[in-house]
Amino acid sequence: MTSNSILLRERLSSLSSRANSADRVVTGAEGRRSLLQEQAASVLERKEAAESLQETLTLALAVLQELEQAWRRSFEQRLSSVGSEGLSAVFGADIKMRVESKTFRDATSMKLMLIEDGIEIDEPADGTGGSVVMVQDVLLKILMLVSLPGLERVLVLDEPFRMVEARHLPALGQLLRQMWEQLGVQTIFTSHEPEMLDAADVAYEVRDGTVKLIKSQYEERE
Secondary structure (H helix, E strand, C coil): CCHHHHHHHHHHHHHHHHHHHHHHHHHHHHHHHHHHHHHHHHHHHHHHHHHHHHHHHHHHHHHHHHHHHHHHHHHHHHHHHHHHHHHHHHHCCCEEEEEEEEEECCEEEEEEEEEECCEEECCCCCCCHHHHHHHHHHHHHHHHHHHCCCCCCEEEEECCCCCCCHHHHHHHHHHHHHHHHHHCCEEEEECCCHHHHHHCCCEEEEECCEEEEEEECCECCC
């Protein structure tokens, strides 16, 4: 074999080796490119899934906020309606109660208004301001017990009617007894007003350190 043939063969072998190396490099690059494409596709899928989840959460939040607003409006209307009926029944006047709540910077406040003859007022006329406020307070306490789940429906009050004029007490007693029976609220209260005896199932007189039963649903009042 001549020297030229040897050189040619070596040259061909070198070129063949380089070609094989180039093929391996191309194959490796294609593999990495394919892997990167798969990773990119996976990231895109996760991004799309995250965006879909965020849209769902945003929609759910909007629905919850709408439900919360609807519940709040319904609750305000219920308080206002029952309170207005109670005040009108006791005082025999066109006195309405309106409850409004507002939320600002995650803090909720509630405003209570009195409306007499269509006009918003600070105090009702004819010196009944204190009476109306006290009756309002009792009505709201009863309604809150009924409206909020998990609360025991037992209300304990100390002299809740001390500022209510005597002429309004019979109607107040009748209203409270009706609410207690319909809503299932048990109320224990102290009072110096004998007119409230008619509203009670059981009454005791506390005097000079002694306790005396003066009325029960099973016995005649003394």
